[in-house]
């Protein structure tokens with residue numbers, strides 16, 4: 001058996017930017033076999049070498065989309081939908097972990113209409129995948145220091161397919177967040193737009209981009 005056959009990735013990340021490299025590292029540190037894919041293999045290779053996590057390997061986008069779960073970390077404004085179209089034949093039945101907040105280039109608005117979301121646009125364009133939304137509310141630097149004191153902060157998870165949510169939660173086991181089910185995929189509209197408020201509050205509180213939500217709760221009487 002070749003190394004390639006015996007080392008089957010569980011997660012493929014597309015894009016080596018702020019989110020992609022950190023999320024790939026986070027899942028790999030939790031023990032998942034992860035391929036970090038880039039347009040430029042050398043860039044992915046350099047990042048993976050620097051991180052030195054045994055379960056993290058470098059690849060191109062094609063290597064990443066071959067995994068059973070894929071996490072594109074590319075802006076919709078930069079052509080995420082057309083990019084995935086190129087790998088259409090590899091997407092059937094995959095879990096697609098969508099982290100997109102569909103900002104325009106000056107971050108003043110979204111490129112999606114009010115009655116949609118990045119997650120819904122992806123699900124509409126690629127009905128052969130099972131989309132779940134996650135990490136949309138987490139700003140990139142939070143992954144460098146994910147604990148706020150003793151507390152884990154929240155990741156709001158959306159999706160229409162319960163099996164896909166369970167598959168995602170299994171993949172995320174051991175990662176330093178509390179995962180909350182925020183409802184069906186349509187709720188991604190709210191989660192994505194929440195980022196406008198979070199970033200503005202973070203700046204007011206001199207924390208940007210190191211802030212995240214945790215829902216405070218008390219036991220019901």
Ligand SMILES: NC(=O)c1ccc[n+]([C@@H]2O[C@H](COP(=O)([O-])OP(=O)(O)OC[C@H]3O[C@@H](n4cnc5c(N)ncnc54)[C@H](OP(=O)(O)O)[C@@H]3O)[C@@H](O)[C@H]2O)c1
Pocket residue numbers: 014015016017018019020037038039040043044072073074075076078079099100101102103135136137138139140141209
């Ligand atoms: N930044 C945040 O705090 C944050 C939080 C939550 C969600 N998100 C979402 O995460 C996704 C990625 O955000 P990011 O902040 O990580 O972005 P980023 O730092 O700009 O990285 C995006 C990556 O996309 C890849 N890419 C592919 N085609 C591209 C193109 N035409 N132009 C530019 N880059 C291209 C590049 O990786 P390669 O060159 O390696 O292919 C690039 O490094 C977005 O959907 C964003 O809404 C971001």
